[in-house]
Amino acid sequence: MGFRVNSGTFRPQPITFSFDGVAITAHPGETLAAALIAADIRGFRRDVRGGLRGPYCNMGTCFECVLEVRSGSSWRTVRGCLTPVAAGLEVRSLRAPTLGRSMT
Amino acid sequence: MLDQGEINRGASGRNAGSLHFQLEPRMLERGGDPRGLTELIPVNLQAIEDWRRLPGLLRAGLELAMHGGLMVAETPAERDLLVRKWEVETRAGLPVRMLEGAELRRVAAYLAEHVCCASYCPLEGHANPRCVTPAYAAAARAYGAEIRCRSRVRTLERRAAGWRLQIEGKEGAGSAGRAAQSSSFLDAEAVLVAAGAWSREILAPHGVNVPLEPLGLAMNVTERGGPVVRHLVQHVGQRLSVKQVKAGNVLIGGGWPAALSDRLTLGAEPHVRLLERSMIDNAGTAVHVVPALAGLQLIRSWTGIASVSPDHLPVLGAVAALPGVFIAAGESSFTLGPTYARLVSELMCLGYTSLSLHLYRPDRFVPP
Numbered sequence: 001m002g003f004r005v006n007s008g009t010f011r012p013q014p015i016t017f018s019f020d021g022v023a024i025t026a027h028p029g030e031t032l033a034a035a036l037i038a039a040d041i042r043g044f045r046r047d048v049r050g051g052l053r054g055p056y057c058n059m060g061t062c063f064e065c066v067l068e069v070r071s072g073s074s075w076r077t078v079r080g081c082l083t084p085v086a087a088g089l090e091v092r093s094l095r096a097p098t099l100g101r102s103m104t
Numbered sequence: 105m106l107d108q109g110e111i112n113r114g115a116s117g118r119n120a121g122s123l124h125f126q127l128e129p130r131m132l133e134r135g136g137d138p139r140g141l142t143e144l145i146p147v148n149l150q151a152i153e154d155w156r157r158l159p160g161l162l163r164a165g166l167e168l169a170m171h172g173g174l175m176v177a178e179t180p181a182e183r184d185l186l187v188r189k190w191e192v193e194t195r196a197g198l199p200v201r202m203l204e205g206a207e208l209r210r211v212a213a214y215l216a217e218h219v220c221c222a223s224y225c226p227l228e229g230h231a232n233p234r235c236v237t238p239a240y241a242a243a244a245r246a247y248g249a250e251i252r253c254r255s256r257v258r259t260l261e262r263r264a265a266g267w268r269l270q271i272e273g274k275e276g277a278g279s280a281g282r283a284a285q286s287s288s289f290l291d292a293e294a295v296l297v298a299a300g301a302w303s304r305e306i307l308a309p310h311g312v313n314v315p316l317e318p319l320g321l322a323m324n325v326t327e328r329g330g331p332v333v334r335h336l337v338q339h340v341g342q343r344l345s346v347k348q349v350k351a352g353n354v355l356i357g358g359g360w361p362a363a364l365s366d367r368l369t370l371g372a373e374p375h376v377r378l379l380e381r382s383m384i385d386n387a388g389t390a391v392h393v394v395p396a397l398a399g400l401q402l403i404r405s406w407t408g409i410a411s412v413s414p415d416h417l418p419v420l421g422a423v424a425a426l427p428g429v430f431i432a433a434g435e436s437s438f439t440l441g442p443t444y445a446r447l448v449s450e451l452m453c454l455g456y457t458s459l460s461l462h463l464y465r466p467d468r469f470v471p472p
Contacts, residue, residue, distance in 0.1 A: 048351070062402050063327070066327070077327060077401060
């Protein structure tokens with residue numbers, strides 16, 4: 001279960017972003033991966049066999065935590081562990097591989 | 105079999121897995137003797153057969169794909185070079201066709217408009233280097249071979265009936281701390297040096313100079329995408345190899361340099377560093393030829409150490425000055441490695457080879 005350390009810490013006012021259409025509360029400075037884990041979401045995407053995959057290295061190396069973030073009319077693939085949360089950000093789990101996911 | 109490191113940690117496992125049977129552009133640039141070029145083709149033809157049989161022989165899939173390969177040209181000069189190459193290949197029986205215009209677009213709709221023509225070999229493709237060497241090792245063990253890793257040859261000493269190898273081994277190397285050194289001996293009737301760029305260092309103490317130079321290379325792979333590139337794509341005028349594996353990742357390489365810090369030292373891990381410039385230019389070249397790749401992100405880049413010779417041909421055969429010592433190293437050793445292995449093992453076991461190794465003989469660099 002994910003949780004935030006709340007004793008002896010200070011956080012900026014919370015913001016919300018959406019993940020697969022669900023509102024997630026987070027604090028500026030957190031990464032998408034951290035905020036989703038804190039919201040008890042571990043499955044970020046599905047592998048080719050249909051199994052759930054989520055953050056593994058949490059430092060930008062393994063690409064297990066890739067997510068898609070809306071950028072105008074298209075979606076960009078990002079690593080959840082390196083991408084900061086932002087108010088109003090639309091995030092979704094990775095779709096089946098198509099070329100240029102970021103251009104669809 | 106002795107390996108100074110671990111199986112597949114060197115160039116065998118650190119390449120981009122291309123199976124390229126068309127003549128390499130750098131061979132053409134040597135110019136001159138087209139007969140010499142024709143003589144290279146039989147090994148490529150044998151390599152096509154060897155790769156076809158390899159999954160059955162090794163009982164492993166190897167992620168082998170032979171869907172065809174294109175070498176593209178953009179300018180009239182590049183087109184001329186391709187045609188010259190195609191003439192040599194056709195004369196020597198390698199199945200290669202020139203594709204232009206509508207036919208080229210039909211075969212490879214993904215190519216950029218400025219690609220004017222391509223030479224197409226229907227048998228080129230790729231295999232996964234991470235599968236191939238372990239499959240070879242497993243098959244060798246099944247035939248009774250003993251494989252000793254973390255063991256390097258310190259000396260070769262001539263005996264009445266062969267050679268005595270002094271072997272320095274590192275026992276229990278790993279995270280536990282300093283590895284214990286051990287020394288042992290092995291007697292052999294015949295010795296094959298197949299240590300890639302390190303082959304030179306192994307033979308140098310015995311007065312044999314095999315001018316193989318180490319070359320640091322870099323390769324890249326993208327995230328998974330939908331099907332984009334069906335073929336192995338190379339460029340006759342630029343450093344490029346592009347191929348897409350079944351999982352959807354696109355491998356991008358083609359001989360872009362990585363920084364190799366200094367001379368190779370036997371028993372020491374070499375320092376090879378990625379160059380940002382290489383990554384950018386390699387990816388840029390790939391997008392220039394296959395524009396749809398712009399929609400994919402790179403997820404990893406890695407380096408390997410190739411070994412190159414002055415005439416861009418491998419070094420295969422008996423070392424004349426050291427009877428019973430053989431060498432198989434250098435150029436195109438992923439694509440042609442199974443065939444080099446076949447030919448050199450014929451030489452070692454039978455005393456003759458099914459294809460001539462004359463062009464590749466180790467003493468060709470010695471002035472007459």
